[in-house]
Amino acid sequence: MIRKILVANRGEIARRVFRTCRNLGIATVAVHSDADDRAPFVREADFAVRLPGDAPSETYLRGDLIIAAARLAGADAVHPGYGFLSENADFARAVEEAGLTWIGPTPESIEAMGSKIRAKQIMAEAGVPVLDVDIEAVTHADLPLLVKASAGGGGRGMRVVESLDQLDGELARAEAEALSAFGDGTVFVEPYLPMARHVEVQVLSDTHGTTWIVGDRDCSIQRRHQKVIEEAPAPHLSDTARETLHSAARAAADAVGYRGAGTVEFLVDGDRVLFLEMNTRLQVEHPVTECVTGLDLVAHQIAVAEGRPLTGRPPAPSGHAIEVRLYAEDPADGFAPQTGRIRAFDLGGTAFDIPRAPALRVDSGVEAGSEVGIHYDAMLAKVIAYAVDRPSAIRMLDDALRRGRVHGVTTNTDLLRAALNDEEFIAGRMHTALLDQRIDDWTAGVGERAVRKAALAAAVCEAAQVAASAPVLARIPAAWRNVPSGPRVRTYRRGRTEYAVTYASQGHRLVSDHIENVSVLDARADHVLLQDGGLRETYHVAIGDGVVDVSGPHGAFTLDVVPVFVDPAEAVAQGSLLAPMPATVVAVAVEVGTEVRKGDPVVLLEAMKMQHTIAAPAPGIVAALAVSVGQQVTAGAVLAIIEEKEA
Structure with missing residues (x-):
């Protein structure tokens, strides 16, 4: 015991x-x-x-x-x-x-599956269909290719190769990233099938010769080859494909004498099933399987480790579960990781629960007050909806993200909601390239009108709070002036867009023409009531130091306050390349005086276990370098200055 x-x-x-x-x-x-x-x-x-x-x-x-x-x-x-x-x-x-x-599994099983190259050989010998390309004999007919790290996963060490002249460079970059992430720079290539689905099978084996196939999951919605949305069971699989998946997963587990919980991953193209890899551990997305089966997979891992047998048969899936990974990142800025202190974290639901009825589950590593730094993965939480069927789970999950309040770091919430509402996703027509195809639509964010209303709520709430806390004349209406003057202006920034809100006092009310047909019904120190046409909407507002957090019927927004006056000491030279996040400088690709073209790499940064290339935004000459390899930089730090050639 x-x-x-x-x-x-x-x-x-x-x-x-x-x-x-x-x-x-x-x-x-x-x-x-x-x-x-x-x-x-x-x-x-x-x-x-x-x-x-x-x-x-x-x-x-x-x-x-x-x-x-x-x-x-x-x-x-x-x-x-x-x-x-x-x-x-x-x-x-x-x-x-x-x-x-x-x-966990035996060291021998981990070793057998730890090298993806060796794993494919074992699977081929066991009769499991595999993807394979000889890296020494690649031709145009093999394109496109996917370069992968043999020792790792999570999208690190992966590169897509569209032409043969890219192969050597992408191999070198993949090797460097794999070495940094896993301590092993070995890579290999395989055919890239972007329109295939990524489907995996949960296995659970004991030490008495019993292996359970505990259902399947679809993990096709990915960015940078890292999963974003997972669901169980995998929807719209043919009976042939599902039977092939389950029998191939069983053969994979038997081939290595597996013990404990593990996952066998496949590409599925119609009825065609191809082995990708076996993860000899618990998967990030295991909660969706727990929801539809009622099994506590961690409890079963412990029981197997104690030598207990699996008895009976695994339960058949019931209902549908969908999980989204909430990341501290900005999808609109190339998925740049974000850091900072989380001011508010409330997504509802229960934590780490295995629901017996439709419910929302939230597995998180953070809470309000947590610091998100540069050293670890950018995932904040997994939000899981379990419902009687797939449409109900989609609706429940979208509503949870709309109502949720996560402030302090930029997240991928808008992208997740856009994906859940995409007609292809709703129809179950997922594939691993869908996010790339939809990236412009999914990163467009919420409508402009919703952000403008949030900005209006922030402005009038700030004015109401100032008036309420005035040491004298506290009963004077907010924004009131004793001589005629124009309305006041408060400017906020969300992303790269600024919103200037004008407002003034009218009797004992604040009024604004910031948005057509939108009026301010009430403004308090922590909430604002707006009317848009005939609809009343309540916005909850939290005012911080240079930032305002707004939560309303259209979601949660964080708005940076744009100061009226800018300190000249804070200005940066024209042509400066700035660090988008706190990071470590991995490589500097240029020297002072180097001539660069638009898109040429200048500095390579590493943050949250991913590497990020900072490229020249326009052609010019490197006039200054402010960093060196191994240096830690903060967000907004100047990395280099590139001047136009004429300058």
Whole structure:
């Protein structure tokens, strides 16, 4: 019997495992970096051990420190979660050699599937259909190609190659990113089938020879080859494709003597099924399977690790579940990761629950007050809707995102809602290129009128708050002046767009002609009542230092206050390239005096485990470089200055 589990991970997945441990009466141990010192998962554990440092290479990737922490805390088992060391065979072996129970597959199974190149060979020998291209004999007929990291996933080390003259450069970039992310720069290529679906099968095997096929999931909505929306069961699969998927997944598990929970991933093109990889761990998207089956997959992982058999048959899926990954990123700015302190975090629903009836589930690693930094993945939460059927789940999830309040960092909420309302998605016609095809529509954001109303609510609320807090003459109407003058103006910025709101006092009311047919019915210090035509709308407003958070019937908005006067010391030189986020400088591709064309790489940054190329916005000459390799930069820092050739 396992009595105390150390979770060798952080954030949302650590909290998820702790939830099941509490249900089973098992004590919990967290390990944490300095950056995570005040994170929710650390507070929720029964015990916690510090791993000095911030970077994953210093902390969550240090197997020796984690095993030492387990010994210090008296843990008798280790759960790896997903990511970090979860698919590291050497770590699994070290855990077992330390006399601890490894809650996962055998090191030999992890090793067999850890190299995607070796995994394909094993699957081919087991009769599972695979994708394959000889990297030494690539021709135009093989295009397009996908370069992939053999040792990793999550979109890191992946590059699409459209022409043969791109191949060498993309191979080099993929190798560099794979080496940085996984410590192994080995890459391979395979045919790129952008119109295929990404479908995976959940398997669960015990140590007594029983393997359960626990349904399937569709994960086709992806950006940068990283999943964004997942659902179970996978909709609109033919009986032939589903039977092939399940039998191939069983053959894959049997081929490596699998133990515990794992996922076999495939590309599906009509009735054609092709093996992609096997993830020898719990998947990020496991909640959708838990919702439709009622199984606690973490509890089953623990039971298998204790040597218990799987009894009976896995439950058949009931209802439908859809999960979206809420990221701290700006889709309209090339999905640039965002950092900062979360001022408000409220998405409703229950946390880490396995619902027995239609419900909303939210698995998150953050809360109001949490800091989102540069060291780890940009995912804030997984929002899961479980309903009687797919249309109901889509409706429930879209409404939850509309009502949710997440302020402090830019998120991909608008993109998620656009995807859920896309006619192709609603019809179940997903494929892995759909997000790229729809990117302009899905990143257009909410309508202009909705943002303008939010800006109006912010302006009149600020005026009402100032009036209410006035030390004298507090009963004088907001924005009132004792001599005739024009209306006041308050300017806000959302993204790159500015909204100038004009308002004035009329009797004891604030009025504005900012939007046609929209009037202010009431303005208080924390909420505003607007009327748009014949519809009344309530907006809740929170005023911060240079920022205003607005939540209303059209969603949540964060507006930056544009100052009336700009400090000249804060101005930057014309032609400056600025860091879009806090990051580490990985490479500098130019020198002072280098002539660049529009789109030429200038600086390569790394943040949240992804690399970002900062390119020249126009042709010119590099007049100055402000950074060097290895340097940490803050958001808005000047990286380089590019002058036009004539200048």
